[in-house]
Amino acid sequence: MPGAVPPEAAVSGSAGAGWAARAVPYGPAAVAALFTLAQLALVVPGTGLGWDETVYVSQVSSHAPAAFFSAPRARGITYLAAPVAALTDAVPPLRVWLALLSGAGLFLALRVWRGLLPAAVLTLAGGLFAGLWVTLFYGPLVMPNLWVALAALFTTGCLLRAVRNPSSRWAPAGVCAGVALVALMRPSDALWLALPLGAALLLVRSWRRPLLLAALVAGGALGSAEWIAEAYSAYGGPAARLRRASEIQGHLAPYFSVDDHIRALGGRTLCRPCDVPWRNPVTGVWWFALPLLAGGGALAARRTRHRAEILLPALTGLVLALPYLFLVGYAAPRFLLPAYALLSLPVAHGLLRLAQRVREARPALRPAAAALSVTVLGLHLGVQFTVLHSTVSSFRVNGERLDRMAAELGRQGVRPPCVVSGPDAVRIAFRAGCSSRQVGGHDGSITHAALRATAETRPVAVLVTNGAEPPPYARAWRSRPLPDFGPWRFRAYLSPAARPETGPVTARD
Numbered sequence: 001m002p003g004a005v006p007p008e009a010a011v012s013g014s015a016g017a018g019w020a021a022r023a024v025p026y027g028p029a030a031v032a033a034l035f036t037l038a039q040l041a042l043v044v045p046g047t048g049l050g051w052d053e054t055v056y057v058s059q060v061s062s063h064a065p066a067a068f069f070s071a072p073r074a075r076g077i078t079y080l081a082a083p084v085a086a087l088t089d090a091v092p093p094l095r096v097w098l099a100l101l102s103g104a105g106l107f108l109a110l111r112v113w114r115g116l117l118p119a120a121v122l123t124l125a126g127g128l129f130a131g132l133w134v135t136l137f138y139g140p141l142v143m144p145n146l147w148v149a150l151a152a153l154f155t156t157g158c159l160l161r162a163v164r165n166p167s168s169r170w171a172p173a174g175v176c177a178g179v180a181l182v183a184l185m186r187p188s189d190a191l192w193l194a195l196p197l198g199a200a201l202l203l204v205r206s207w208r209r210p211l212l213l214a215a216l217v218a219g220g221a222l223g224s225a226e227w228i229a230e231a232y233s234a235y236g237g238p239a240a241r242l243r244r245a246s247e248i249q250g251h252l253a254p255y256f257s258v259d260d261h262i263r264a265l266g267g268r269t270l271c272r273p274c275d276v277p278w279r280n281p282v283t284g285v286w287w288f289a290l291p292l293l294a295g296g297g298a299l300a301a302r303r304t305r306h307r308a309e310i311l312l313p314a315l316t317g318l319v320l321a322l323p324y325l326f327l328v329g330y331a332a333p334r335f336l337l338p339a340y341a342l343l344s345l346p347v348a349h350g351l352l353r354l355a356q357r358v359r360e361a362r363p364a365l366r367p368a369a370a371a372l373s374v375t376v377l378g379l380h381l382g383v384q385f386t387v388l389h390s391t392v393s394s395f396r397v398n399g400e401r402l403d404r405m406a407a408e409l410g411r412q413g414v415r416p417p418c419v420v421s422g423p424d425a426v427r428i429a430f431r432a433g434c435s436s437r438q439v440g441g442h443d444g445s446i447t448h449a450a451l452r453a454t455a456e457t458r459p460v461a462v463l464v465t466n467g468a469e470p471p472p473y474a475r476a477w478r479s480r481p482l483p484d485f486g487p488w489r490f491r492a493y494l495s496p497a498a499r500p501e502t503g504p505v506t507a508r509d
Contacts, residue, residue: 027123028110035130036103039139042385043392044095048399050269053142054430057081063089064416065435067426068445071235072245074227076184077144085142099140105150106130109341112157112174116164116309117345118352125348129341131381133267133388134333144185145334149341151181152193152320155219156313156342159197163207163308172211176219183223189338190220192323196316248442250329257324260331262287267391272330283387286380294343297350310346317342404483405490406431412480413498414459421451422463424485434461439471448473455495462493 049057058067059075060082069075078085084097110126129135129149138146155178162171175197183190194216201207201216231241246252250272260274265283268276278284294314301310321339328335358369402424409432414420420429421437429436437446446454452473454460462474465488469475474493482490 027119028114028126029107031123031126031130032103032107032110035106035126035136035139036099038130038136039099039102040096042388043137044092044099044140046396046399047095047140047392048091048396048403049427049430050141050143050395051424051427054427056142057085057094058430060086061089061430062086064430064433067430067436068438068443070245070248070442071241072248074144074184074186074224076181076186076223077142077147079184080147081142094142095140098142102139102146102150105147109150109153109157112154112161113309113345116157116160117306117349120352121345121348124352125344128347129344131384132340133384133391134337135340136384136388137269137391138334138337143334145337148182148185148189149337151178151185152189152316152338153313153341154178155182155193156197156316159201159212160309160312162212163201163204163209166209172215175212176215176222179216179219180223183220184226185223187220187224187227188323189320190223192320193316193338194220196312196319200312200315252323252327253329254326255329256326257328257331258326261325261333261336264331264333265387267387267394268331269334269391269395270330270332272332274331282383286383290340290343290347293347293350295346297346297348297353300350300353301346306349310349313342314346398485401483401485402427402431405485408480408482409434409461409492412461412478412492412494412500414461414492414494418459418461418498419451419454420461420463421446422461423465423488423490425463428463434459455497457497458495459498460495461498464491464493465489 055067055069055073056075056078058064059069059078080101081094081098084094088094106126106129110122113122135146135149155175158171158174158178162168162175165171179190179194182193198213198216201209201212227241228238231238235241235244257274260271262284263274263276263278264271265287266278266280267283268274294317298311298314301307304310317339320342321336324331324335355369355373359366362369406428409420409428414432414434416433418429418432418434419437420432420434421439425436425438426443436443437451438444439446439448439451448471451460451462451471455473455477462470462477463482464470467489470477470479470493474495477493477495478498479491479493482492484490
């Protein structure tokens, strides 16, 4: 990557020193601030906890017993939410905390690149990444993927600082800390992050520093230590836990899920199975343009003094996307956030380089080119904010429905200490202050016999949907319909210990 650079290329860099001079001095800080404000205004108000969020928050909340923690999960995001979740069961303070924290994280992830790339590149890259609906949506959510993205961007920048300035003491420590944060959030992502970074350290002769390789390894080990320890205590070792995680995720194997990710761009937070039609093709235009723009940016950087600073994040972003595009049999837009964060740098570089060439070659076209750029960017952001509004609205509606279901269970006597089992028990139970326990599936944590024994001493609700039959031991229990949840009609079968607030107790309604 590094090497001799033609003088004429070195003069202009990856878009010329003039970029930095003309750029807003505090561009990345402004982007981070706008990112935070957009979350607070558009995502935070009125959003309850989603399924995965409930699992993570329940581990440290006093509102309800901890939900079952399955094999693929890691506890990093729980630790990040703990300072607020341990103090209050209210969701808004948690959302505000994470919005502020993610804004600070974005600034720090961009700040580490200062001096490596012009300020204009960093500002545009940060704006492009922060302007995606999926980035804004997951900023204040208790989910690990955005933090993997920010930590991957930070780690890559620290590694480049370390090889550019071998005397730096903090850059190797930043590499170690960044990989550790990724591993704490998602251990498998830490491995995919370390592969291209480690390969670059080995293949580029001037970058071969044992300290940096040790920082990568140490960071991965430190961040995944808790996950490994839990694997031994609960699964019989890391290999057994990985096998179980693969089973839960549909048995990781070669699978072409690119089309699944395209269909999910319309606002589906989880597409599993992803057999839905692609109703809004306009939502995928930017996704098809992304590899072209990133590739163009990488090609434009080949003969500049910033080529390593563009090629390494491009390569790393590509590697981080590979497992989710070709090994996982379903799609979720959040999976590709690390790739988007890293690819934003070559995309921004390529766009600004193109703008510079237009200015230099066709000065008369500058006004038209500027108008076209503003129009295209406006259309892109319009699509992103439209999808964001639709996704957040659906999220709010679902949360309100779950709140009503939990409130109805409370009126029917399902109050702590209580247990809820069946479809969507995790979210409903947490809202009701109950334990969620499943007798099978990915979250299997109790047997039918144990659940029946529990029902003798505390309120138990067994949930069924769309006319399904409950377990034999619950068929004689009092049953009540719950508020509908979209197309699913829920009915709760309530153990004798569940005594309604008012009204007579009937066998069945």
